[in-house]
Amino acid sequence: MTETSAAASPLPGLRADARRNRDRIVETARDLFTERGPGVPMAAIARRAGIGTATLYRRFPTKESLLAAAYAEQFAECVAVVDDALADPDPWRGFRTMIGEICALQLADHGFSAAFLAGAGTEEPGRHRERAVRGFGELVARAQAAGRLRADFVPADLALAVAATAGLAALFPDDAAEASRRMTAFLIAGFAAGHGGPPLPPTPLTMRDLFDASRRAR
Template sequence: MTHPRRSDARDNRERILDAARTLFATEGLNVPMREIARLAEVGPATLYRHFPAKESLATEAFADQMRICHAIADEGLADPDPWRGFCHVIERTFDLNARSRGFTEAFMSTFPNALDFAASREYALKSVAELARRAKETGHLRPDFVLEDLMLMLMAHRGIQPGSQAARTAASRRFAAFVIEAFRATSEAAPLPPVPRLTPAIVG
């Protein structure tokens, strides 16, 4: 026995998610919900029936990216060379963010109704903080590095918006190389200015 209404609902949900991923990637999180509904070819009522708030829509739309973030952090921690693992995390994270402007905004934001997303972000940040601690112990990561420095670089990375995806990716990879050199410990490294508070404190 078929269930055409259930099938239609699933199709509508997938179209909404596909439209959200497309628009979040190109326009960011400020894109109006009505634009998402229009691209998905559904009415606003249908959109809100599936996703009552933009927070819940963004959380599900970016679920795959968050899983990739987890994998990137785990890969970095698994590397026997902490500095190499740290560089891997920067390169892969910047590449991931170059592919979706909206994901960068979501990662940098706190959605009060998106607890699953917040928990996933905290996991990623704690993993990077642990990797940074290990890289400092090897003497390769500058000792005054703090997690807010990486968040600051992610904020700067959001400004990379050339026209094509290939151009964004190329610019992102070059920027990641500069970031790695900035974080590398050298005997000539000058002290950094005070740390800005860019993200909620990570519980140790």
């Protein structure tokens, strides 16, 4: 269900050489975002791509627009994961599957979670992000209404799973996939209603807090 990435899609109105230049910028940016996170300076991206900073800004006026292009495919895939989970008639099964697939997506490209939180303006991946956030909120509400997801779980708690996955990828790169699956199983067990554990401490975060913190980090 993954859509074609922005880097690979033909762009109406661009000559072939302009498309090649744009593709090179997007590929370079994606590499640097993965290596150094979304805080990498635009000037560093321009240098590695072999272009001037002014040229980069003509193509991508903001960091958000470049993040959007670099991770267009991943944004679309994230939405597809949430849509598939919402389509499952069993909301708890859909929730469990979505958590596992989102963690796997983060593991495959740890730069994507930072890009997701950083936002993407009003471009298509930005709309994907908002759709994914709304869909996840709906999935949480359904699973809680079914009595399967603990009532004190909030959508921002997804950041805990994503952050933990990022930590595993950084500390244990050779074993991260297996370790992530085990960690995710532990998390899902803790998310389940009626597991017998104590109430969760109140969360200090909302999804908006996470987005704002990522923007400040850039």
